[in-house]
Amino acid sequence: MSMSTDAQRMERIVSLCKRRGFIFQSSEIYGGLNGLWDYGPLGTELKRNVKDYWWRVMVHERDDVVGLDGAILMTRAVWKASGHEETFSDPMIDCRTCKARLRADQIAEKNGAKQCPNCGGKDLTEPRPFNLMFKTYVGATEDESSLTYLRPETAQAIFVQFKNVLDVSRKKLPFGIAQIGKAFRNEINPRNFTFRSREFEQMELEYFCRPEQGMELLEYWKEERLKFYENIGIGRDKLHVKEVPDSDRAFYSRGTYDIEYEFPFGLQELEGVAYRTDFDLTQHIKASGKSLDYFDEETKERFVPHVVEPSAGVDRTVLALICDAYAEDEAPDDKGKMETRIVLRFHPRIAPIKVAVFPLLKNKEALVAKGREVQRLLRPHMNVFYDEGGAIGRRYRRQDEIGTPFGVTIDFETLGEKGDVLRDTVTLRDRDSMKQERVKISELLQLLLTRVT
């Protein structure tokens, strides 16, 4: 796809997200706040499904991982020890002409001279570090003693609580602590829709191990995480694994993979899988004076565990899912004329709504009653949408656009008006093939359950 087509595609995706209630700009009626987003009804469900599936495969289906849910506000000492207070910054440059604040890597070069990409001005300040953590004050005074930051990553809560979790869970190495939660970075230039936001959600696992297991577990987790994306419907061909070279890696890391996705705006990181050695625990041991080590009952050794961290972005995953699912094809309208169809080809596992129930006609009481009965049958087991308004073709089209994988139509056959053989059967329509099959209501739930779980 050409550059301009990619940009157009992204525009259509953003427009669909707003139009159908996936994502809105935060504080929109007040002009919005840059880099902050609210998830609408469908976006909220999609995001929930992604997080729930992550928790299921990373925590519930494993014996060796437990969860944590730490506070966003932690004491400043944590961010001193982790190195964030000193080094978590981007170089920033001001344009003295137009007053734009820019990240140093956004400065344009033209004929060897540095220029403001905004106004073309050449009167630029020297780059200086701008810390990306949001500051706040906890307590009744507002001074250095009460200063702290909104967490810029969820991982540190896991390191700080390592000993507590180890004690209560009685786990043996290797084992992991998983967490999903909000993090905040005061990005100088948020961009690419929700991709680089100032507030975002992370799904992080810190997987602790013996030092000699680190490199092997880095490979293991890279593969596990690739499987995760495939299992939620992102094709392996759209994912790239970048081995981060020594020069770009954090000094304490012995190996890092970036899992990248081909967004319409370019190849961008979805997740980092990093072998962080014992850096974080050691920093907190030094700063707190507390022991965060592990006693191996078999070898009688006491040591600081190493850690491999698969760290994924919820919002980035959601955006990748939407971009990946977005398609335009052709479908017949109610008169059989072909028209362009917008469809989100979500994997049923993560689709916000699993099935839509349509009584063929709104003003035929028996159809409506049967429709409600089918809705009640399915609802305890999956997210069901009921819609009785308008032509059936238009109703299908509305569900296609939001990625509902299945449509169930209750018609006169269902009521037995076309003979007893079809009584209590419905048509089940597949979003992608648009094919319809006749299914007994009594078999509907089981059939759908096998397809959406």
Next chain:
Amino acid sequence: MSMSTDAQRMERIVSLCKRRGFIFQSSEIYGGLNGLWDYGPLGTELKRNVKDYWWRVMVHERDDVVGLDGAILMTRAVWKASGHEETFSDPMIDCRTCKARLRADQIAEKNGAKQCPNCGGKDLTEPRPFNLMFKTYVGATEDESSLTYLRPETAQAIFVQFKNVLDVSRKKLPFGIAQIGKAFRNEINPRNFTFRSREFEQMELEYFCRPEQGMELLEYWKEERLKFYENIGIGRDKLHVKEVPDSDRAFYSRGTYDIEYEFPFGLQELEGVAYRTDFDLTQHIKASGKSLDYFDEETKERFVPHVVEPSAGVDRTVLALICDAYAEDEAPDDKGKMETRIVLRFHPRIAPIKVAVFPLLKNKEALVAKGREVQRLLRPHMNVFYDEGGAIGRRYRRQDEIGTPFGVTIDFETLGEKGDVLRDTVTLRDRDSMKQERVKISELLQLLLTRVT
């Protein structure tokens, strides 16, 4: 129960929460940060279950409610319009003797004179308002133009996005918008464990209606919310409904109920159900200049909807569940001697772990293999814990203490060593009655599913 017994009971609950990994103090290894808490492995699961059940009954099982997931950081204009910037404060008094900062309502009176409850000093400042919102700055500058607050409640995101949600969801009045998320209040004196924290999670529904429906819906939602607490296992006898008198109610509210729970530290609010009229939407219409009204297609009227708000605290609900579940009774140890048993009598629906699987002996390979088989059978459907270590009585006791409602033991009968009749059966132990029944493995999943959903 006497005052001192209640205090002791609370102490034992707090101790259990730490010991078994429900709740830790945030940043504990650095001395902690007052009013901030981290949920450990079991607390995280308990909290997830509460939120998931709320979402299920408040959103998924209803046709008239959709979800929203708004950003924590919103523009300052929101908090000006909502009134929070001007009035969301507690009166604060300083003791000049010991420098304590106190909420005015915590000042002790002795012989008619006001005293510091900390040092007994009488040199106190006049009360002055202390705004409870945490400040921060969004963007590269740190001045009035970039100042905003961490949201002190989730509700405002719903009001601000009302029009967007209405447009995309095509709902007719009455309908609701639900949200679960973090909120922050810089409490002067956080207290009562997690009850009054500086960071907490809310589950809020804004249910929009025609003005004439407000009072009736206030009653409806009060009853619905009481059912919710009963359905997660909090007995109706421990819940009190307080009708907030005119004098204590926000000026714009026409009626408010507080749903209170008998905590060991006193009767305290779990949830407020408030009829807020059209106050919030009207404030945002005035401040933003945008229309947030509703057009009734049948009556051809255009008006600003009224709203009834059931607003529950996740952390308070979790704490109430733990307090309510905590019990001490007697149970036989492995030698049949009676000993004190600590048990959390959680409703199976919200218990962090639904079932524990125990092979009778660790060193008998066939028992362990069968145990793993049973674990694999159940795991896709519920949170299962597998434990092969130690005497069976001690293993039961550990699960009792964390509220696991069911225990499945694989023994020699299971292997068919005591005859074919009992082959492939297990014992299913009930946490509360401690009674055991013999169940076929082939029937186990269905039996458990009916009890835990």
